[in-house]
Every structure is written in structure tokens, then in C-alpha cells.
Amino acid sequence: MFRLSTETPDDTAEVEYLFDLAFAPGREALSSYRLRDGIAPLAALSLVAREQREPEAGGVAGAIRYWPILVGNGAGAKKALLLGPVAVHPTHQGEGLGASLIWDSLARARSAGWKRVILVGDAPYYRRFGFRRAEGLSFPPPTNPNRLLALALVDGGLDGVRGMVRRFDQT
Ligand SMILES: CC(C)(COP(=O)(O)OP(=O)(O)OC[C@H]1O[C@@H](n2cnc3c(N)ncnc32)[C@H](O)[C@@H]1OP(=O)(O)O)[C@@H](O)C(=O)NCCC(=O)NCCS
Numbered sequence: 001m002f003r004l005s006t007e008t009p010d011d012t013a014e015v016e017y018l019f020d021l022a023f024a025p026g027r028e029a030l031s032s033y034r035l036r037d038g039i040a041p042l043a044a045l046s047l048v049a050r051e052q053r054e055p056e057a058g059g060v061a062g063a064i065r066y067w068p069i070l071v072g073n074g075a076g077a078k079k080a081l082l083l084g085p086v087a088v089h090p091t092h093q094g095e096g097l098g099a100s101l102i103w104d105s106l107a108r109a110r111s112a113g114w115k116r117v118i119l120v121g122d123a124p125y126y127r128r129f130g131f132r133r134a135e136g137l138s139f140p141p142p143t144n145p146n147r148l149l150a151l152a153l154v155d156g157g158l159d160g161v162r163g164m165v166r167r168f169d170q171t
Contacts, residue, residue: 002049002061002097004104007041011048014060022087031140032120035082035167041065044112045081045105049088049097062088064101066109069118071137072163079168080161081109083119102129106153115157118165120147136162 007015019027027033046065051058064086070077083105088098106129109117118134119126126149134150152158 001052002100003052003057004047004049004100006043007046007048007063007065011060011063015048015063015065018060018063018087018089019085021089023085027085030120031143032082032084034140035069035165036067039067039168041067042081045108047101047105049101060089061092062086062097062101064105066105066117068168070166070168071116071118071161073166076160077163077166078116078161079114080165081114081117082165083117084121098125099128106151110153115152115154116161117151117153119149120144121149122147123149134158137165138163139165 042065047063048060049062051061065084067082069080069082071080072078083102086098086101088101106117117131118137119131120139120143123131123133123146129151131149131151133146134148137148137150138145139148150158150161
């Protein structure tokens with residue numbers, strides 16, 4: 001059994017260790033990290049999963065973070081969520097934990113009023129959550145457009161959402 005909770009500063013070192021373990025070296029060179037540099041992840045949506053043990057919880061078995069981003073230019077720019085990184089410790093992969101982290105955080109995002117989520121990832125995995133190829137969106141290069149995926153959290157949440165995905169601090 002795993003317990004999901006929002007990430008706190010006490011979790012951060014373990015979460016970073018998990019991401020380093022789960023991803024190829026140099027993950028921070030990816031273009032998606034340029035959208036994150038110097039911007040804090042969204043604390044209300046970034047979750048950690050720990051094994052429930054008595055008397056103390058186990059280590060971090062999975063984690064997910066979200067960042068705010070903008071899509072498009074000028075007055076028409078729309079706020080969106082950038083999902084990721086998400087990772088599950090290799091000893092717990094395939095147990096449904098990744099899905100739990102994604103479903104739980106998406107529900108929190110919807111409740112918080114977010115309308116759309118974008119990510120760069122494997123479509124065969126994210127399709128089950130409703131993500132589809134993000135038509136009309138472009139992402140800072142180098143990014144394979146087939147890996148750029150989007151999900152509307154509300155009806156029409158992707159309508160008219162077009163253009164370049166940008167850092168949230170750019171106006
Ligand atoms: C991707 C990841 C988060 C999934 O978490 P998980 O807890 O292992 O996944 P779940 O248990 O929820 O789902 C397992 C299912 O997803 C499938 N799956 C896992 N990764 C996949 C991928 N990259 N592409 C397609 N399917 C994938 C598994 O084959 C399994 O399929 P099944 O249900 O038909 O048996 C985890 O494998 C991981 O940390 N991978 C390394 C880091 C990474 O790649 N992160 C995502 C970046 S796109």
C-alpha cells in the first residue's frame with residue numbers, strides 16, 4: 001500500500017534521487033527543463049508516494065511534479081500545466097503506482113480549476129489517461145512532435161489553444 005501526499009521540502013532530496021535513477025543521465029538538458037528553470041513546481045499538484053509501513057513510512061516509491069506554462073502569444077496566451085517529471089522506483093514499476101499518481105494529480109488539477117495539461121512523453125502510456133497528440137501546439141526544440149501530448153480537463157479546454165509552449169514568466 002502506498003500513501004500519496006503533496007511533496008514537501010523534506011521529500012525533495014529523495015524525489016530528485018528517484019528522478020535521477022529513473023531517467024537517463026542528462027535529463028536536465030531536455031528542452032522541457034528550460035520551461036522549468038527557476039520556476040517552482042506547483043506544490044498543490046506535485047505528489048510523492050511512500051510505502052505505508054509501521055511505525056514509519058517507507059522511502060519515496062514514486063513522484064510527480066507539475067509546472068505552470070503558457071501556450072501562445074500575447075493576450076491570447078493560455079495558462080496550462082506541464083506534467084512531469086513522473087517516475088516510479090524500478091522495484092515498484094508495473095504495480096499501478098504511476099497511474100495512481102497521474103489520476104490523483106489530474107483530479108486535483110481539475111478541482112483547482114486548471115483547464116488543460118501538456119506533456120512530452122510516450123503516447124502509448126499516456127493515452128489511457130486521455131492524452132492525445134497536441135495538434136496546433138509546438139514545443140521548444142529539440143522535441144519530437146509525436147511525443148507532445150495534451151489533455152483537456154474540462155469540455156473545450158483545448159479549444160483555440162494554439163502556438164508555442166512557453167515559460168510561465170514570459171509575457
Ligand atoms: C512510466 C512510469 C512512470 C509508469 O509508472 P508505473 O507505475 O510503472 O506504471 P503503471 O503500473 O501505472 O502502468 C504499467 C503499464 O504501463 C505500461 N508502460 C509503462 N511505461 C510505458 C511506456 N513508456 N510506454 C508504454 N507503456 C508503458 C506498462 O507496460 C504497463 O502496461 P500494462 O498495464 O498493459 O501491463 C514508470 O515506468 C517510470 O518511472 N519509468 C521511468 C521514467 C519515465 O519514463 N517516466 C515517464 C516519462 S515519459
